[in-house]
Amino acid sequence: MTESLITDLALGPARLGGRAARSLAAEFTRHPGPKSGLLIGVESGSPVLDAVLEGLGPDDTLTVLTEDTFAAPGVQLIRSLAEAKPADVVIVGAPLAGTADEAHATLSTLRELVAPGGVLSLAVPALPGMGSAADDEVNRQVTAYGAGSDLVLRSKPPVRVHRLRFSPGSIDTAADLQPAYRPSSVPLAGGMNIDSNGVAAFGICAGLALATKKVAPRSKLWLVPALAAVPVAAFFRDPERDIPTDPASVVAASDGKVLSVERLTDDRFGEQSEWLRIAVFLSVLDVHVNRAPVAGRVADSFIEDGGFAAAMKPEAEHNVSAYTVLDTVNGRVVVAQRTGLIARRIVRRAPVGTMLAKGERYGLIRFGSRTDVYLPAGTAEPLVAPGDRVVGGSTVIARWL
Numbered sequence: 001m002t003e004s005l006i007t008d009l010a011l012g013p014a015r016l017g018g019r020a021a022r023s024l025a026a027e028f029t030r031h032p033g034p035k036s037g038l039l040i041g042v043e044s045g046s047p048v049l050d051a052v053l054e055g056l057g058p059d060d061t062l063t064v065l066t067e068d069t070f071a072a073p074g075v076q077l078i079r080s081l082a083e084a085k086p087a088d089v090v091i092v093g094a095p096l097a098g099t100a101d102e103a104h105a106t107l108s109t110l111r112e113l114v115a116p117g118g119v120l121s122l123a124v125p126a127l128p129g130m131g132s133a134a135d136d137e138v139n140r141q142v143t144a145y146g147a148g149s150d151l152v153l154r155s156k157p158p159v160r161v162h163r164l165r166f167s168p169g170s171i172d173t174a175a176d177l178q179p180a181y182r183p184s185s186v187p188l189a190g191g192m193n194i195d196s197n198g199v200a201a202f203g204i205c206a207g208l209a210l211a212t213k214k215v216a217p218r219s220k221l222w223l224v225p226a227l228a229a230v231p232v233a234a235f236f237r238d239p240e241r242d243i244p245t246d247p248a249s250v251v252a253a254s255d256g257k258v259l260s261v262e263r264l265t266d267d268r269f270g271e272q273s274e275w276l277r278i279a280v281f282l283s284v285l286d287v288h289v290n291r292a293p294v295a296g297r298v299a300d301s302f303i304e305d306g307g308f309a310a311a312m313k314p315e316a317e318h319n320v321s322a323y324t325v326l327d328t329v330n331g332r333v334v335v336a337q338r339t340g341l342i343a344r345r346i347v348r349r350a351p352v353g354t355m356l357a358k359g360e361r362y363g364l365i366r367f368g369s370r371t372d373v374y375l376p377a378g379t380a381e382p383l384v385a386p387g388d389r390v391v392g393g394s395t396v397i398a399r400w401l
Helices: 003-009 018-029 047-054 100-111 132-145 196-215 223-234 314-318
Strands: 036-040 061-065 075-078 087-092 114-125 146-152 159-164 185-187 193-195 249-251 256-265 274-282 289-291 296-304 321-328 331-338 346-348 361-365 369-376 380-382 396-400
Touching: 003 100, 018 047, 018 087, 018 114, 018 146, 018 159, 036 047, 047 061, 100 114, 100 132, 114 132, 132 146, 132 159, 185 196, 193 196, 196 223, 256 369, 274 380, 274 396, 321 346, 321 361, 331 361, 361 369, 369 396
Parallel strands: 036 061, 036 087, 061 075, 087 114
Antiparallel strands: 114 159, 146 159, 185 193, 249 396, 256 274, 274 369, 289 361, 296 321, 321 331, 331 369, 346 361, 380 396
16 A cells, blocks of 8 residues: 555555455445446555456446556556546445544545445454544444445454445346355355354353363363354354346245245335235254345334244244345335244344345344245235245245236
8 A cells, every 4th residue: 555545545554355355345246237446545466456356347347546557457547536436336445544534534535436326345443442533433424324344353454344325226236236245154165154153152162161171170061161162153054055046036034944924914114014924933953144035225124122932933923023124126025033932132234225135144043033024915926835944045935926
């Protein structure tokens, strides 16, 4: 990173690694194109530059603000922001730094370079004391315009990648997007991943085992957390899935067994009041990661309080639930993540404004429970029945008429 760019845009000198680079480039690489990109503050050989170039299609354009000199097909090099034109995806190749005022000025400048419906992708240091002043301003902007964040711990330094949308993205574009790369899904082997929650759970169990062994070396109590470490981590396994390409298909939001398929009236989600609802029960042995049943833009997201009845019972209708409301090309679609007797924690990773591809990971329910998919009544036909087993992101549970 050159000193002039650091001064002009209050960027830090850190060189971001591969996982952080992939997260920064995710909105660019998932877009099939044609699209325009603006990459700021990188040099030849930068992992961020390499990640963006991997997503550069034949009809795409990429402008790179750099003081380095290199050549790549479809890439234009510029030396100052005055030469830049608004782009669909603007990516900042180094973490933001400086004071809150400097971060505010940097974000105000970058905002002018984001095309309508476009996204700004940037990173801030994730460790305390490494960028706290800039963090305050970034967090304020994320509250208003955030469309997703990723914590990348396997980076030097660890960073949090934010995506900002200053105006709504097109729901037509969402239908063509590929699921975004998420560092929260840690690859293992053979197409199997583990959610970051599973990594944390494994670490907690292992730490308890070591602490117990140290405090009571002659006791075998340490075996309890040690033996629990792998099974607990396995609850958060996250396998890759083959997502149907048929635009008329609606896929399961989770693994599990279909509890009910019914038409009902619900006035909470906008003008539409009659719905086709497909409810799926997740046991503690099912994959807990939740996926978007259709492509769309998150229009609303809210939680309703309630109890913690067993998810397979009718009383679960009034359990604590998190609702994600999607605007799609086929109308409004809602996904509910419901807690249960054991599941007491819902993780949501798709704030309002997020563009979700069909089958994309957007959250999880810790240790099972239930997901409900609401489709506009009369516009979709169910393809599953109570008792059927479904696979999140792969099983087609309904079809648009």
